[in-house]
Amino acid sequence: xxxxxxxxxxxxxxxxxxxxxxxxxxxxxxxxxxxxxxxxxxxxxxxxxxxxxxxxxxxxxxxxxxxxxxxxxxxxxxxxxxxxxxxxxxxxxxxxxxxxxxxxxxxxxxxxxxxxxxxxxxxxxxxxxxxxxxxxxxxxxxxxxxxxxxxxxxxxxxxxxxxxxxxxxxxxxxxxxxxxxxxxxxxxxxxxxxxxxxxxxxxxxxxxxxxxxxxxxxxxxxxxxxxxxxxxxxxxxxxxxxxxxxxxxxxxxxxxxxxxxxxxxxxxxxxxxxxxxxxxxxxxxxxxxxxxxxxxxxxxxxxxxxxx
Amino acid sequence: xxxxxxxxxxxxxxxxxxxxxxxxxxxxxxxxxxxxxxxxxxxxxxxxxxxxxxxxxxxxxxxxxxxxxxxxxxxxxxxxxxxxxxxxxxxxxxxxxxxxxxxxxxxxxxxxxxxxxxxxxxxxxxxxxxxxxxxxxxxxxxxxxxxxxxxxxxxxxxxxxxxxxxxxxxxxxxxxxxxxxxxxxxxxxxxxxxxxxxxxxxxxxxxxxxxxxxxxxxxxxxxxxxxxxxxxxxxxxxxxxxxxxxxxxxxxxxxxxxxxxxxxxxxxxxxxxxxxxxxxxxxxxxxxxxxxxxxxxxxxxxxxxxxxxxxxxxxxxxxxxxxxxxxxxxxxxxxxxxxxxxxxxxxxxxxxxxxxxxxxxxxxxxxxxxxxxxxxxxxxxxxxxxxxxxxxxxxxxxxxxxxxxxxxxxxxxxxxxxxxxxxxxxxxxxxxxxxxxxxxxxxxxxxxxxx
Numbered sequence: 001x002x003x004x005x006x007x008x009x010x011x012x013x014x015x016x017x018x019x020x021x022x023x024x025x026x027x028x029x030x031x032x033x034x035x036x037x038x039x040x041x042x043x044x045x046x047x048x049x050x051x052x053x054x055x056x057x058x059x060x061x062x063x064x065x066x067x068x069x070x071x072x073x074x075x076x077x078x079x080x081x082x083x084x085x086x087x088x089x090x091x092x093x094x095x096x097x098x099x100x101x102x103x104x105x106x107x108x109x110x111x112x113x114x115x116x117x118x119x120x121x122x123x124x125x126x127x128x129x130x131x132x133x134x135x136x137x138x139x140x141x142x143x144x145x146x147x148x149x150x151x152x153x154x155x156x157x158x159x160x161x162x163x164x165x166x167x168x169x170x171x172x173x174x175x176x177x178x179x180x181x182x183x184x185x186x187x188x189x190x191x192x193x194x195x196x197x198x199x200x201x202x203x204x205x206x207x208x209x210x211x212x213x214x215x216x217x218x219x220x221x222x223x224x225x226x227x228x229x230x231x232x233x234x235x236x237x238x239x240x241x242x243x244x245x246x247x248x249x250x251x252x253x254x255x256x257x258x259x260x261x262x263x264x265x266x267x268x269x270x271x272x273x274x275x276x277x278x279x280x281x282x283x284x285x286x287x288x289x290x291x292x293x294x295x296x297x298x299x300x301x302x303x304x305x306x307x308x
Numbered sequence: 309x310x311x312x313x314x315x316x317x318x319x320x321x322x323x324x325x326x327x328x329x330x331x332x333x334x335x336x337x338x339x340x341x342x343x344x345x346x347x348x349x350x351x352x353x354x355x356x357x358x359x360x361x362x363x364x365x366x367x368x369x370x371x372x373x374x375x376x377x378x379x380x381x382x383x384x385x386x387x388x389x390x391x392x393x394x395x396x397x398x399x400x401x402x403x404x405x406x407x408x409x410x411x412x413x414x415x416x417x418x419x420x421x422x423x424x425x426x427x428x429x430x431x432x433x434x435x436x437x438x439x440x441x442x443x444x445x446x447x448x449x450x451x452x453x454x455x456x457x458x459x460x461x462x463x464x465x466x467x468x469x470x471x472x473x474x475x476x477x478x479x480x481x482x483x484x485x486x487x488x489x490x491x492x493x494x495x496x497x498x499x500x501x502x503x504x505x506x507x508x509x510x511x512x513x514x515x516x517x518x519x520x521x522x523x524x525x526x527x528x529x530x531x532x533x534x535x536x537x538x539x540x541x542x543x544x545x546x547x548x549x550x551x552x553x554x555x556x557x558x559x560x561x562x563x564x565x566x567x568x569x570x571x572x573x574x575x576x577x578x579x580x581x582x583x584x585x586x587x588x589x590x591x592x593x594x595x596x597x598x599x600x601x602x603x604x605x606x607x608x609x610x611x612x613x614x615x616x617x618x619x620x621x622x623x624x625x626x627x628x629x630x631x632x633x634x635x636x637x638x639x640x641x642x643x644x645x646x647x648x649x650x651x652x653x654x655x656x657x658x659x660x661x662x663x664x665x666x667x668x669x670x671x672x673x674x675x676x677x678x679x680x681x682x683x684x685x686x687x688x689x690x691x692x693x694x695x696x697x698x699x700x701x702x703x704x705x706x707x708x709x710x711x712x713x714x715x716x717x718x719x720x721x722x723x724x725x726x727x728x729x730x731x732x733x734x735x736x737x738x739x740x741x742x743x744x745x746x747x748x749x750x751x752x753x754x755x756x757x758x759x
Contacts, residue, residue: 263450264448289523296506
C-alpha cells in the first residue's frame, strides 16, 4: 500500500483564464479590498489520512480529515470527500461520503473492483470545492490479497491457522511470506490478542497460533475470532472473522438480591417500608386536611341555610 | 406591630377594621406595577421562546456536554428549592415558637415559597433532554434513587405549601367576597369559589386553626427533607466537592439564609411601594435582620466545615477542585460570593444601623445574588474536575459557560417566579387582614383562643 499527497488537476483552460483575469484585477485596488485578500490567503489546509481496509473480502476506504487549530490537529466533521479510482477525473468517481463527528468518512468499495483482474488498485480521496478548506487529495495504491483463517482442534488443542496470499500475474493465488498477522478475540471495547507474540507467515504463507481455552464467551461459549494483517505496506489492512464456540460458556447468576443497586423490582424491603410509611403518613395528613376543607364547605352551606 | 388593648368602642372598632380592610385589600396596579408585570412577562416569554427552541433542537443549544452534564439549570433549581424553604421558616418554625411578630410576614413567605417550588419543579423539566418522558420518572421510579425521592418530596412540599397559603387565606377570601366592590365579575366569582362558604363560624375557625397547626408541624421535616434530598442528588455521587456528609445541613442552612433574605427584600418593596410602613416597621426589619445574621452565622459555620477540611487534607482530585475555587479559574466568583454574599451582610447586619430597611434591602440583595452564584459554584467546578481525566475531547467541553439560550431560559424562570408572586399580590392581600385585626383586637378572636 503506497500513499502520497497529490494536487488535483484544477488548471483547466477556463479556470486558467479566470485566474489570469483575477490576478490582473487583484492589482486594482477598486476590485479587491484588503480584507478580501486576507480572507483568501487565510483559507486553511486540511490533512487527509487514507487507509484501505478489507474485512471478509469487502474492501473499504477510510478517510480521516484533520486541520491545525491553535497548533494542534483537530478532527473535522461534515467535510465532503470524493473517492476516485486511479486518479481524479469525473469518469473515475466512485462515490462521496461526509466525515462524521470523529472526522472520519467510510466508503465501501463496489464488488466489481474486488472481482476484476487487476492486481494493483489506486484510489484517491479528495476534498474539492470546499468553502472552508483548500482543495487537497490523498492517493493510495494497494495490492490485491486474500486472508484465510481455519480453526482446527488437534489432540484437545485449538489451533488458529492463517493463510495470506496474493494473486500473481496469471491470477493464481501465491503465498505471501513474512507478513505479520495477528489473531484476536472480539470483546466489548476492543480486540483481545490471543497470544503475546505472533510469528510472521512462512514460505507457504501460513501462520499458526494456539488458541487459549479459558476465554469467556456468551451463554453458548461463542467467540468472534479475528485474524488480521494490520496496515501492511502492500495490502493495507486485511481482516477475516468467524464465530466459534471455543469460549467458556457464560453462566449468569439468576439469583437476585434486594440491594440499593438492584433494579426497581428488587428494592430492599427496609427502604420500601420506610418510604411508604413516610409517604402514607404525610399524604394521609394532606388527605385529612383536604377532607376537612370539604367539612368547612358543608358547615358554611348549613350556616347559610340556617340564617335564611 | 404592637398589640393594642381593646379599649375602643364597638363602632370605633368597626371603623378601624373598615380602614384596615381598605388599606390591605389587593389593589389594581398603577403604571409602575403594570410596567413591572409587562417586563416580567416579556422576560418569561423570551425564556419560553428559547425553551421551545431547546425542545426542537435538543440540549445541544446549551453548553452542557459529556463532562458538564449539569449547568445553570440545576444551579437555578437548587436556588429555587432553597428559596422555597422560607415558607416553613416563617409559617411553621416561627409559628410553633410562638413568635408574635411573624403575622405580617406569613402570607408573603408562603407566596414566595409556592412560586419558588413551582418554578423549581419546572426547572427540572427544563433540564431534561426529553421532557416528553417525564412521566417515566414516576412510572419507572426506582425507590433507591435520590431522584425519585426528590420528585416525591418536591410534590409533597408543593402541596403542603399551597395548603399553608390557602387555609389562613380563607377568612380574608370571605372578606374579599363580601366587601370588595367595583371588581370584575370573574374576580368576585374567584373569591366566592375559593372562599368555600366561609362564614367565620366557630367550627370553621376551629378546623382552620387546627389544620394550619398540623400542617405547620408536618412541613418542618418535609422542608428539611426537600433540601436535604436535593443535596443528596450531589452527595450520593462520588465526585470531588460533592462527596461530603456535610451537604444536607450545609444546603438547609444556606436555604434558610436566602429565604429570609428573600422575605426582607420583598418586605422592603411593599413598604416602599404599598406604603406598608405601619406593618413592615423598622422594628420588624430589625428582628428579621437579627434572624438573618443568625442564619448567616450557621451557614458560615457549615461553609467552614465544607471547605476547611478538604483544604487541610488536599487529597488528589479534591485538591484540584479546591485550588480551582480558592486560587484558580473560579476564585474571583468564589471569593465574591463568600465575602459579598455572606461576610459583608453578616458584618453590616450586626450593627443596629445596618438593620434599618434600606441597608437591609441592599444586604438581602447581596445575599440573594451570592446564593444564586453559590449554587453555580457547587454544580459546575466539580463537573470540570472529574476523576476520569479528560481524554480526546474538544477544548470547549472542558469548560462550561452557559449559552445565551441558557441565560435567557434561566432569566425566564426567575421572571416566572416573580410573575407568580406579582399575580398573587394583585389578587390576594399581602398581609393577612383578619389575623392582623385579631392581633389589634379589632375583631373578636375568642373562638380560636378556646381552640
